[in-house]
Amino acid sequence: MKKAYAPGLGTATALAAVLALTGPALGDPDDDALVINGETEIITEAPAPEHMEYIDTIYSGWRFRTDETQALELDDFDNPAMLAVDAAIDMFGTVEGAAGESCASCHDDPESFAGLAAHMPKVDEDGKLVVMEDLINECRTDRMQADEWKWNSLDMQSMVALIGLQSRGMPVDVAIDGPAAPYWEQGKEMYYTRYGKLELSCANCHEDNWGNMIRADHLSQGQITGFPVYRLKQATLISRHNRFKGCIRDTQAETFKEGSDEFRALELYVASRGNGLSVETPAVRQ
Amino acid sequence: MKTTSLLVAAGVCLAGAALAGPPAPSDVVYEDGAVAMSLTGVPGDPENGRSIMNKGAGNCIACHEVTALADLPFHGEIGPMLDGAADRWTEAELRGIVANAKVMFPESMMPSFYRTDGYIRPGDAYTGKAAPTPLEPLLTAQEIEDVVAFLMTLKEE
Numbered sequence: 001m002k003k004a005y006a007p008g009l010g011t012a013t014a015l016a017a018v019l020a021l022t023g024p025a026l027g028d029p030d031d032d033a034l035v036i037n038g039e040t041e042i043i044t045e046a047p048a049p050e051h052m053e054y055i056d057t058i059y060s061g062w063r064f065r066t067d068e069t070q071a072l073e074l075d076d077f078d079n080p081a082m083l084a085v086d087a088a089i090d091m092f093g094t095v096e097g098a099a100g101e102s103c104a105s106c107h108d109d110p111e112s113f114a115g116l117a118a119h120m121p122k123v124d125e126d127g128k129l130v131v132m133e134d135l136i137n138e139c140r141t142d143r144m145q146a147d148e149w150k151w152n153s154l155d156m157q158s159m160v161a162l163i164g165l166q167s168r169g170m171p172v173d174v175a176i177d178g179p180a181a182p183y184w185e186q187g188k189e190m191y192y193t194r195y196g197k198l199e200l201s202c203a204n205c206h207e208d209n210w211g212n213m214i215r216a217d218h219l220s221q222g223q224i225t226g227f228p229v230y231r232l233k234q235a236t237l238i239s240r241h242n243r244f245k246g247c248i249r250d251t252q253a254e255t256f257k258e259g260s261d262e263f264r265a266l267e268l269y270v271a272s273r274g275n276g277l278s279v280e281t282p283a284v285r286q
Numbered sequence: 287m288k289t290t291s292l293l294v295a296a297g298v299c300l301a302g303a304a305l306a307g308p309p310a311p312s313d314v315v316y317e318d319g320a321v322a323m324s325l326t327g328v329p330g331d332p333e334n335g336r337s338i339m340n341k342g343a344g345n346c347i348a349c350h351e352v353t354a355l356a357d358l359p360f361h362g363e364i365g366p367m368l369d370g371a372a373d374r375w376t377e378a379e380l381r382g383i384v385a386n387a388k389v390m391f392p393e394s395m396m397p398s399f400y401r402t403d404g405y406i407r408p409g410d411a412y413t414g415k416a417a418p419t420p421l422e423p424l425l426t427a428q429e430i431e432d433v434v435a436f437l438m439t440l441k442e443e
Binding site: 027200215245250 | 348359362363364398407411412413414416421424
């Protein structure tokens with residue numbers, strides 16, 4: 001099972017660990033089931049993929065949220081991210097750029113992207129690791145001759161959400177072997193690196209301490225299956241890379257940029273820790 | 287327990303400190319994870335220690351529960367509860383744990399509050415930008431003493 005604390009248990013710590021184990025399991029994920037609009041079943045709990053050594057069961061971040069936050073995802077009419085998705089549907093049919101094309105000129109329907117998000121990030125024909133934002137911007141610049149969208153812009157994240165939504169409910173199945181292997185290794189290395197003046201790795205919080213409280217926050221496993229997520233605190237859609245950046249910044253570290261190759265690799269690795277959970281885009285978080 | 291040579295080293299260090307200010311973090315002498323000598327020679331202020339436990343660079347209750355701080359909201363559960371810490375540990379041990387817990391507990395998740403080397407991509411507080419050099423420790427020497435003074439009030443026996 002999970003380790004209660006980082007290695008190096010003193011007697012006092014060992015005692016505390018025993019107490020924690022015998023006490024009520026306040027911190028564990030709840031038992032709620034997520035069915036969206038009464039029809040789309042979301043897998044929020046699954047056996048951990050084989051490559052994960054320290055965790056047996058993976059959980060969606062939804063299972064760690066309060067009932068109020070959870071409720072916002074049960075029906076698309078209540079999900080505040082859906083406004084952005086509606087805007088993206090309009091953009092999909094809007095001509096932009098010198099080529100005089102809209103997304104719909106070539107892709108006729110967003111539904112044609114069903115399944116894509118479950119396999120992202122992926123390695124393209126040139127051997128480069130690409131994420132959804134890259135695919136969208138490539139079409140905008142090369143095929144539409146329009147300006148590229150900024151990574152965190154609402155336009156970009158709304159479109160990423162619209163395309164992700166087409167795979168909602170499908171199990172994540174990201175490839176980590178073959179040409180993806182070196183990127184995956186790079187991402188894994190980052191996941192276990194203790195960055196910053198607080199010297200905390202992703203694993204310190206999301207692997208060793210999921211289920212525990214860190215100050216006012218109930219730690220989840222840091223899954224990205226719901227991204228882009230609507231964060232109530234920020235009242236907007238948040239990209240995966242923006243979340244990574246925030247978590248690294250909170251360790252008092254010099255972060256990486258959204259759209260950096262480092263974050264592409266980290267995204268692949270984190271995505272692969274969700275293999276088996278459903279795509280949940282667009283999720284709602286605190 | 288303590289070897290004479292280390293005691294002497296610590297003494298020399300502190301004699302220097304009295305003139306030149308607190309020892310640099312890399313000059314602090316640990317023995318079995320403990321630091322015998324006060325970092326400043328000035329007694330710690332438990333009231334200030336109490337507020338460091340709550341916020342800013344200390345924020346100890348992000349990870350620890352402390353009944354004496356029950357008036358403050360949201361205590362974390364990453365590390366052990368600190369009630370009775372002064373019964374379990376000596377002042378020297380507590381000073382060592384607060385200054386650099388990784389000496390007492392190798393690989394610990396607890397940050398090192400009085401250390402300035404060995405970091406990967408150290409940042410400028412919570413800005414996400416690179417830290418200016420030379421690096422400052424998370425807490426000053428006197429703040430360490432203040433926190434230790436507060437911890438010394440956590441007695442149950």
